[in-house]
Amino acid sequence: MIDTLELTEIPAEDEASRAEIRAFLMQAVSTLEPDVRARSWLGFDAGFSRSLAERGWLGLTLPVEYGGAGKGPFARFVLSEELLAAGAPVSAHWIADRQSGPLILKYGTEAQKQFYLPRICKAEAFFCIGMSEPNSGSDLASIKTRATRNAQGWTLNGSKIWTTNAQHSQYMIALVRTSGETADRYKGLSQIIVDLSLPGVTVRPIKDMAGDAHFSEVFFDNVQCQEDALIGTEGDGWAQVNAELAFERSGPERLYSSMVLLESWLLHCRQADVSDAQTATALGTIVSWLAVLRSMSISLTAKLVRGESPAIEATLVKDLGTEIEQAIPRIIGDLMGATPDVDIPVSLRRTLVYLEQMAPSFSLRGGTREILRGIIARGLGLR
């Protein structure tokens, strides 16, 4: 069964950093237009990531000996929620900081840790994750990209698609087949760190309907990787990826994707003196959903601190979080169009339009809602 989530307070020492973070963001981010900030963890700004690194805010949970801050998950929670809610352009370092760094710390050799982690903490190594392939989608067992062992290490052939930020990243952690065939499903999959500057790597950015190019398709044509490109255990790739996904589903990332829109709308309502009952109710509904989900997310973080692995609980919170993230543009759009005589600031309208269009993608990253609900159902003991 799924464990209960108990209300927890963020420890005071982790809360203490919030004021400094807010002050920094006020200066660094608030001049950006809201429709730019709405991109948030799809917004790429290497300089911004470096300015965070200078303040010691990358690799917050990585050990000090690798350049990290040696803090706990709550410190990262506070930083993450302030960054995301403000719409800071965090995408350059986000995946390295959230997923790749912890993965390397957990599964890497000492040499890999020494090599990658300090670079991650200094915003010198950005990572992307190579999972989907043109014919796989959610069905990751069907991937066909293959790494073959040879004298120099591994030769890589195949392609990955929907890879966020591949065109800006130094490295990709790719899930590839190192043995067996597609029919073997999850057996024979491994994780490989690919240096994207190697010969044979081609990155083709994919333009999205909002006019951005966050995604890429990445082709590997006899890419020669070194022996130590393998991360973790050969053949354990699927288990490693799942541990990573569980981690990915537990953070505040699953709450704040539409937060810039909410804050901009709130500001607009105050400025234009829109305070009718429908607006107040919609605002209160959204805020109370978010408040409850935030408490759930904090409770998950407490479980991580205690060394638990709340995978199913995190899945449940993510699915609920996606629901409100996707509902926010729908609700706000309806209400903005319900008072058509109130002028809407251009930047607010652009923010709305951007989020309306991108909201469906919130349930693509990290598993579709159907897949998450299957996980929850099994976690509940349905059989």
Place this chain on the structure above:
Amino acid sequence: MIDTLELTEIPAEDEASRAEIRAFLMQAVSTLEPDVRARSWLGFDAGFSRSLAERGWLGLTLPVEYGGAGKGPFARFVLSEELLAAGAPVSAHWIADRQSGPLILKYGTEAQKQFYLPRICKAEAFFCIGMSEPNSGSDLASIKTRATRNAQGWTLNGSKIWTTNAQHSQYMIALVRTSGETADRYKGLSQIIVDLSLPGVTVRPIKDMAGDAHFSEVFFDNVQCQEDALIGTEGDGWAQVNAELAFERSGPERLYSSMVLLESWLLHCRQADVSDAQTATALGTIVSWLAVLRSMSISLTAKLVRGESPAIEATLVKDLGTEIEQAIPRIIGDLMGATPDVDIPVSLRRTLVYLEQMAPSFSLRGGTREILRGIIARGLGLR
């Protein structure tokens, strides 16, 4: 693919009867409390059914030679929607009038027609439908009640459950196995008209959570039916039932289950001068859903008139209709509780509470929503 539904007007000659029907209902029904009227097609009143019969309003679409009015489906549409929206207690004759009569007309022998149809039109023969069994539910192929042919006709053994109105009905049309085993699924099922006064029939009413007993469990212990108890073709029961279900899904029955609540709430809002934007929006939303669905239902009726069999279109309309029928108590309850300082008349509150509790059952009769959506998906060509 599913055919389009074109906007159609009810022919003037069928519309013409509306005023008379309304006038009759105003006198016959409007003195009942709304929480009584909310039962509508679960409300049993044999006297009321007879008073309709006296006016020639039973068997409206049955041929004149069998005691019917020989009118078309639109005449029945107008009568049905006025009865249902007013919350008239129609359950005594409803199934006979809507399903059993047309079934007998279509599949019955001349003798069966002569025997049953005039009785239905005079409100002397009430029918119930025996489908579900304790272990079947939606999976009707798994039914186990069996009719075995013998010299006198058929011996019936087994039981039916969730049979509406069995305790008040003279007859049941039961789907039973006449050959083969459960493993044969739909093969070997037939429809049998059971005279419920026969020895060996036991009816056990089942009390529901609203304190009523509309359902029954019906037991057959060596019930000896006559040869002509079989209706239609032996072994064709499943096909006959499906034709019947398609018919059942196409009428205005799937729109008006919560109508008495809506009308009572509207009256209350006018009397208590509740006219805030939230109330107006909710009212407008409900009414516009109903208006569109009613047009869809009329369009289905036009197809029936043209001799088409819009089974999948009807399924789609039913599923949408159930959605608004179930949403109405949820929406109205929320808004009543959102103005807690406005006094709610006792009868309105009772109507609300009744419909809140019974609304889930609206998607049980005639197929669960999952089953309907599977039918729609196949109709759309998903494969």
Place this chain on the structure above:
Amino acid sequence: MDNLFTDSVERLFAEIATPEVIRLIEGGGRADALWQGLEDSGFLDVLLPEESEGAGLSLADVFPLFLLAGRYAVPVPFVQTLLARAWLHAAGIKAPPGSIAIAGFGVRQHGDALEAGTVAFGRVADWVLAQVEAQHVLLPVAAGRRELDSGHGSLNASLRWAAQPTDAVLIAADALPRIGLAALAAASHAPLLAGAASRVLELTLDYANQRTQFGKNIGRFQAIQNQISIMAERTWAARMAAQLACQGSGWEPGYLRAAVGKSRCSEAAAVIADIGHAVHGAIGITEEYDLQLYTRRLREWRLAAGTETYWARQIGTHLLQQSNHTALSFICEDISP
């Protein structure tokens, strides 16, 4: 609070608030024996300080008890009485024996007569804590007239007194606790809803794992799994919302947290009840099956003390007016613990 204590409360509820007892009381039977069992347990004063014969527990401490009261659908105002006694104590008044319902809204004076419309647990309570115009007062139910206004099996009642009863307890305006009765009632219903939701989910899971259709357990159909997952998500969210409403080192709920708790629990209640019934099919709406005992309360408590829209509106209005707050800072500072 330690598990031992929670376990003993659960054992007590399992023993004295059985489905049979609920059916009896819903059918008009008296609640005296059940109430006496609760009085005897000593749990009713746990929110009072030890020097006032209480146990000095905090609101957060008793949250598990409140959840259990919902989980067992205890058909008397157990949670309300605990909170009302604490509220009265803070107002300088020792509560009289007997159960106390809380009328958060809808109390009116017509000449001498007093009316409290649709009070949750009004059918079984001994007292009603209410505010009549500016005056807070504890009204004895027996001195008035009960009207059952919410249909079959409801524990609601509307209450009317021809004049203020002589044994009404008046509460002085100078020592009133900060929290008003509307929010107090909201805070009392949130954990009841979350508890009943958990029971409905549990019954539904059991049923989905037992009931076979088309050759397999219905819980294996993707559409059913989808529905039950939605239900579970709402149940977990409702529990967290209720815990927010019952947060605090003292006895007293906070206004905004109570608002969040009631709003989210009410929103969840209808969804959970509907899915529970949809999965159960016809058996679920029969009187003899237990599901309806809990879904009936989910619907009743959802409407009591302000629905989701009422409380969401209060929250939104607060935030709109506090121009120093962003949505995030409002959540972090004014709602989170």
Place this chain on the structure above:
Amino acid sequence: MDNLFTDSVERLFAEIATPEVIRLIEGGGRADALWQGLEDSGFLDVLLPEESEGAGLSLADVFPLFLLAGRYAVPVPFVQTLLARAWLHAAGIKAPPGSIAIAGFGVRQHGDALEAGTVAFGRVADWVLAQVEAQHVLLPVAAGRRELDSGHGSLNASLRWAAQPTDAVLIAADALPRIGLAALAAASHAPLLAGAASRVLELTLDYANQRTQFGKNIGRFQAIQNQISIMAERTWAARMAAQLACQGSGWEPGYLRAAVGKSRCSEAAAVIADIGHAVHGAIGITEEYDLQLYTRRLREWRLAAGTETYWARQIGTHLLQQSNHTALSFICEDISP
């Protein structure tokens, strides 16, 4: 209207309003050639009487054309121009050549300057039909300034004129048609939404039947079937709602039916776009795949000319005020044809 006519319109749209043309115009290319193709077709005046060089068709006659304009996401105000020309004709004015957008709301006068905020098709229209205070006027877009206010690929624009342009066409107040511009705009958007919805459903069905996951077409998963059924239900309802909005023997839409049409089509639009994208996954949000051409319009048209809540509120307010009507009689007599 006969199928031959509808077919010829569909052929025209398929030929001149291709996905490539939509992309070009969304990218800032000129719409002149597309518009000229429509002018040349002679379809733009079909709602005018034959004696005024029209075809004397009724609103119900042209409904299939309006649907097709949505289905092909024709990136110019085709439907609006037909309705505006008919409206102007009824007001005694011969419409000038060129496309006409309708500003149903949000037109303001600041001193001499005129502003029309977020006009649907404002980016590509030659004229805007608007009401400035009490004065109805046809404003030439070229005489003002366009601001693209709705992000990438939108056909909306906010329009500003420093002063009333000299070639603005003023419409005398004494011959105004009964229907106002808000409802006219609503009626124009309802069939566009219904048409685009049908295209999004079609693309989604095709994709679900082609795309394989876990060894079978995704359209065979019960959860996907469930979602697509919901989408189909909304699509069918939207079509019927739009047909209601385009009902009538003359050219003129009725206020309440336009309200129902826009309300239900807008409500359906967001659901249909969301499910379409959810089923398509990542491919659906790429620029190169066509889905986004239609979902972008679904979202844009949903917000244009009043959302579902706006129009539902108008309907509800009407019904609350008409105390002679029950809900049923209101539906039968004031909304149904």
